[in-house]
Amino acid sequence: MVLGMSLATFTLLHVVISLIAIVTGLIAMVGLLKSRPMPGWTGIFLLTTILTSVTGFFFPVDKLLPSHVIGIISLVLLAIACLALYGRGLAGSWRWIYVVTAMTSLYLNIFVLIIQSFLKVPPLHALAPSVPPSEPPFAIVQGIVLVLFVAATFLAVRKFRPLQGGLA
Numbered sequence: 742m743v744l745g746m747s748l749a750t751f752t753l754l755h756v757v758i759s760l761i762a763i764v765t766g767l768i769a770m771v772g773l774l775k776s777r778p779m780p781g782w783t784g785i786f787l788l789t790t791i792l793t794s795v796t797g798f799f800f801p802v803d804k805l806l807p808s809h810v811i812g813i814i815s816l817v818l819l820a821i822a823c824l825a826l827y828g829r830g831l832a833g834s835w836r837w838i839y840v841v842t843a844m845t846s847l848y849l850n851i852f853v854l855i856i857q858s859f860l861k862v863p864p865l866h867a868l869a870p871s872v873p874p875s876e877p878p879f880a881i882v883q884g885i886v887l888v889l890f891v892a893a894t895f896l897a898v899r900k901f902r903p904l905q906g907g908l909a
Contacts, residue, residue, distance in 0.1 A: 743799050755796045762789035763854060766847035773840055773897040783826070783843075790846050791819050807873070808853065815849045818842040837898045844894040848887070855882055 743751040765786040772779035794812040802809075825831060825839035859865045859874040859882075869879035 743801065748801070751796075751799065755793070755800075758789050758796060759793045759850060759854070762786060762793050763847070763850050765789060766843075766850065770844065770847060770893060770897065773844070773901045774893065776900050776902050778903045786847070787819060787823060787826075787843070790850060791816065793850060794819070811849055811853060815846050818846045818849075822846060831903055836901065836903070840897045840901055841894060844890065844897060848890040848894075851886060851890075852883065855879075855886065 765782050768782045769779055769786045772782065794815045797808060797812045822839050822842040825835040825842065829835040831839055856873060859869045859879050860872065869876035
């Protein structure tokens with residue numbers, strides 16, 4: 742039992758929150774690339790990404806795992822992103838700080854999605870059966886996603902120019 746739920750139910754809740762975070766994050770990313778503030782999508786992205794990281798710590802384990810390290814890094818990045826957006830209104834350098842921290846948080850969520858996909862989806866697991874996955878197909882997918890995120894983050898830093906006062 743985790744928070745009064747069976748482990749299966751809690752896992753499903755965690756996965757649903759994670760998928761919502763990824764979808765809303767991708768929508769918010771498009772907004773950054775088009776310099777179109779999307780406060781609703783952005784707020785949902787930030788909240789669900791925070792919840793994804795927090796709920797990840799409730800799984801019963803007896804030692805610190807790489808997923809916990811990713812969760813800690815993500816929460817630090819999200820705290821900075823929220824400060825930049827809501828506390829500093831994206832003024833001055835807080836604009837690019839927000840873009841980099843938000844995009845990196847989204848990338849980390851997708852990084853974990855790819856790992857979990859190779860672990861849980863049979864055709865993908867057959868391509869990379871080690872735990873954690875480390876075979877070339879897994880590395881190629883992660884590499885492509887990393888390159889795409891670096892490029893998208895670079896473009897978003899250059900293009901995102903919100904109206905004065907942040908996302909309003």
